[in-house]
Amino acid sequence: QSVLTQPPSVSAAPGQKVTISCSGSSSNIGNNYVSWYQQLPGTAPKLLIYENNKRPSGIPDRFSGSKSGTSATLGITGLQTGDEADYYCGTWDSSLSACVFGGGTKLTVL
Amino acid sequence: QVQLQQWGAGLLKPSETLSLTCAVYGGSFSGYYWSWIRQPPGKGLEWIGEINHSGSTNYNPSLKSRVTISVDTSKNQFSLKLSSVTAADTAVYYCAREIRGYVVVVAATPGYYYYYMDVWGKGTTVTVSS
Numbered sequence: 001q002s003v004l005t006q007p008p009s010v011s012a013a014p015g016q017k018v019t020i021s022c023s024g025s026s027s028n029i030g031n032n033y034v035s036w037y038q039q040l041p042g043t044a045p046k047l048l049i050y051e052n053n054k055r056p057s058g059i060p061d062r063f064s065g066s067k068s069g070t071s072a073t074l075g076i077t078g079l080q081t082g083d084e085a086d087y088y089c090g091t092w093d094s095s096l097s098a099c100v101f102g103g104g105t106k107l108t109v110l
Numbered sequence: 111q112v113q114l115q116q117w118g119a120g121l122l123k124p125s126e127t128l129s130l131t132c133a134v135y136g137g138s139f140s141g142y143y144w145s146w147i148r149q150p151p152g153k154g155l156e157w158i159g160e161i162n163h164s165g166s167t168n169y170n171p172s173l174k175s176r177v178t179i180s181v182d183t184s185k186n187q188f189s190l191k192l193s194s195v196t197a198a199d200t201a202v203y204y205c206a207r208e209i210r211g212y213v214v215v216v217a218a219t220p221g222y223y224y225y226y227m228d229v230w231g232k233g234t235t236v237t238v239s240s
Contacts, residue, residue, distance in 0.1 A: 033223065050228070051224050092223040099225060101156070102154070104155070
């Protein structure tokens, strides 16, 4: 059981937009910044979004992040088949004094 | 650019101690925290713990009694030991560089922690089986 809650799967057609939610509490998302990671099959996770909505160098602006209260959202526009991956949200939990992740969401581009 | 190279035993028997090492190449070692994360087959990510160049550590409360993370600054390496392993410890283990800090956005109000991993190792598969 993950501390952060994500939908197990989402799907959309190529070129469309999809959002992935991440729900937490006041001890984690509510009072700390959120990051998002993309894990392509058989590879290590890759940082996609940090500090709620910032993109590392090289990440296209098709990827965006937002936060409201105790929830965060990853948005992906102009879906491509290469975006098929597992996506994880993460943050610091001030009560646990530990990093916590969501259970992951599998994106299928139909 | 920074690269992380990790290695260690891939097959263990129950009750043995898992031992992995991660070497940091191409960047500063002392300015960061370094962490271990694992991913059981078909499951999500689990943070194991972290260490900085001074040897200051934080561990996941659920694993704290079995985990030791250490650092060798002379080699720019950090290591993970997990004792008394069981089949539940079978996973891909990743090392990663952390970016972490605390920001006060509005003076005299509580701040926010920012915490993320920006560089990852390729992962080491560890299987625990009798």
